[in-house]
Amino acid sequence: MDLNFTEQQQEFQKEVRDFLDENLDTKVSEKVRNGISISKSESEDWHKKLNNKGWLAGPWPEEFGGQDWGVVEKFIFEEECGASGAPRIVPFGVGMLAPVLMKFGSDEQRKHWLPRMLNGEDWWCQGYSEPGSGSDLASLKTTAVKENDYYIVNGQKTWTTFAQHANMIFCLVRTSNEGKPQEGISFLLMDMNSPGIEVRPIITLDGSHEVNEIFFSDVKVPLENLVGEENKGWTYAKYLLTHERTGNANVAISKRKIKKLRKLASETKKNGTALVNDPLFASRLAQIEINLQNLEITNLRTLSSVESGEAPGAESSIIKILGSEIEQDIDNLTRKSLGKRAFINEPDAFSVGYNGPEIEPKAAATASGKYFNHRKKSIYAGSNEIQKNIISKMMLNL
């Protein structure tokens, strides 16, 4: 057993650190550190910087413009980005659709779409959930009917993250009602500017706009935008979901957040002493820290077996459950630590033009908002209950 990186990996780690030092805009990283959504142009700027370095899609094979990173390189890169407060790479294109196109798409599709992901021409969003199809995704009803050179799409998608920024969407649509629900699903690429598409914002508990509803009425989609074979979309979707669920440990981000919480609690007074020394608070904090340390090792153990050739199975479900719960625990304790200051909800306090009263401690501006926003973490990407179903089936064979 050995936790150390190889010399080469250590050099890579240093290279990433140096790159972040030089290229990460502190205004952007301050926003990220305080849990504020960054703007579309801030995201695009960051993607461009990464792409110039060749790191926007590090895990991609070299033939498609990637660096062929192994799991450890990917881990190092994400850890360093998480620790420094770099924006997360918007995953829908490079992280989610790209692996599907590489494995199941046509040569033309790969040649056309992959370079556009790298140079920022397209912003992708993901059309999976529908109002009646959440955890039971295979029951989805949005239809695509072949008519001459087009599919005609009708229906509705929901919870679509950043649809307001996107010019493209990949969608699961129903092309057949024969057989099991899973057997009539296809995987389509659509232009968000097509006539008949309407995007309506969904505002979440904290007042923020991340997710949307999308309505499709008689939207024409060229036949060549079908990925793989008709009615095989469920296979591609499952493949994509395993990619979505890896990298959900968020260890570096949680470490950064818990460090910040410890600092906050050492500067906050309770009954005349620092909150961090209050026995009940200290106990809650220590339990989360220990849980997080254990998760860090659990994550590394999984990486280590993937690196030695074992396929990642339901381990990603274990990590998704733990990662989301630990992040929620940190957000919860951060909110509690602020006492009555937790009432404040002023996300603009971190924006350049903010001219409201000063907020002290500044973390109070967004702490409760983030707490409520992050309830999503145990719901999205397969709710934690769905993860337990997967564990029961795949690991326990129940």
Next chain:
Amino acid sequence: MDLKPSPERQILFDTLTKYFENEYKIADRNTAAHSELGYSKEAWEKMRDLGILESLIDPELNGFGGTPLDISAVFEALGRGLVVEPFLETGLVSTKILGKGNENQKKLVADLLENIALPTFCHSENDTDYRKSYVKTELVPDKEGNFLVTGKKVMIKNASGASHLIITCRSSGDYADEKGITIACIPSNRSGIDIKSFSSIDGGRVSDIHLENVAVLKTEIIGNDGKGFEIISEAIDFGILAICSEALGIMEKIKELTLDYLKTRKQFGVPIGKFQALQHRMAQLLVEIEQARSAVVNATINFFDSNERSSVISAAKFSIGKIGMLVAEESIQLHGGMGMTWEYDLGHYAKRLVLIDHEFGDEDFHLQKYIELQ
């Protein structure tokens, strides 16, 4: 980066696991565990012949192991087997302490390997104060330059069958000071020693030991007078690593037993494992057991990092205490009435798992310690 056990240790673990499965039946184990001695001499000797003791002992003391990785692998296997023979107190903690002693004391390790000595570690004095430095038992010099020991040790494992007692004593300072602790190793038949032994809920025997003006020769002191704390501190940390690994083995075994039960027990016409309420509880156990394993891995690989050891050891013992109780209680619940019976193996594993929290500091003690270290 490689977080898997080395092939050699995997073989060691697999060999022991297979041996216990075939040769160490829980029903026989229970008979021995609740006998007057508290374990089976025959089983102990067979396991000694297998080389289990050697794998816990450094090469310089005629063993072939003794590293944190060896200890963790062996104790995980011992946990799976629910082995009640005294590998923890005698095979590991005692030999780690004797290894710091003089030639006679080192020879005791060789004698243990030859099966002509059986030392045990006599340290705890207070039922609820788990501090390593809590030692009141007094060691006073006599006129000849030797010593007399008076005091009481509580809940000592394997004392009734022991040939030698390794006793922590206070030669100076206040009762919880780290300075002023002196270790003595004496034959258990010396006059002034009174051992009262009780049946232990998890098997084996536990004893209270009264010491009254027990003579200790100056050659029977391990290490230097008053400087014993560091020696016992490291030995106890080895003990914590071992008992956490034992707990992990128990949890894995409980997981298998419970899964098996969920797949075979039928109610309402289907195996009860088809019910989502039970599936989710079982999935949660699996998630927690993986975290417990990570805690043990973390303690193992950082054991010799002097900045980290106390913290990772306490984090591990805390995690094992918390998760161990969950696994014990949930597995009994998932077994329904069967989990309550003496006849079925599960309950015996669950008892040991719960009582492990009472050894070397419980969940709360180690959480507090972890907090103090931050």
